[in-house]
Amino acid sequence: QKEVEQDPGPLSVPEGAIVSLNCTYSNSAFQYFMWYRQYSRKGPELLMYTYSSGNKEDGRFTAQVDKSSKYISLFIRDSQPSDSATYLCAMSGGSNYKLTFGKGTLLTVNP
């Protein structure tokens, strides 16, 4: 079983839709959870960073962590064409400082 699983998509939604992106993980040592947005041919940009279970909101973005289920989500409200990108989940914890990434989900928001 891979440490982090993320559906690669692609996911295509109309402008204004609510988008739900998800990752599951197997390593119970993971304590820190991140979402990155990556535009084509650019480096990943940090969107959200959470530590505990529960929700964290930042504008149109909400990150949700359920440690009991080993499941994290990113919700995007009122999606915009500028949200079209690849979204990567990442997490860390345990005996070293490394981040473990999902493979990313390609999102397209159609105007």
Add this chain to the structure above:
Amino acid sequence: SQTIHQWPATLVQPVGSPLSLECTVEGTSNPNLYWYRQAAGRGLQLLFYSVGIGQISSEVPQNLSASRPQDRQFILSSKKLLLSDSGFYLCAWSPLKGYTEAFFGQGTRLTVV
């Protein structure tokens, strides 16, 4: 504010040639530094990480090496490039020696021909 610089943005190199990619971080001290490679459909693969000057940990056996000659400088090198070294290389830093988020440079797209 902290910034990370990575260059060049694109690079085309012949097989067997050497490689040197450089990354520098400004506005912080004692960062953790990372080199990743991103291949289509394979996600981000951690190649090297460093927690201090001269301290390099390698994650996968490969044709590449890394060095950290200064606190905020991280270099990725190869003596002889292979076709399989083609990819998108990303440098990243994290601000504390702990479990915190990482910040990425804009990447170098390397094509070995």
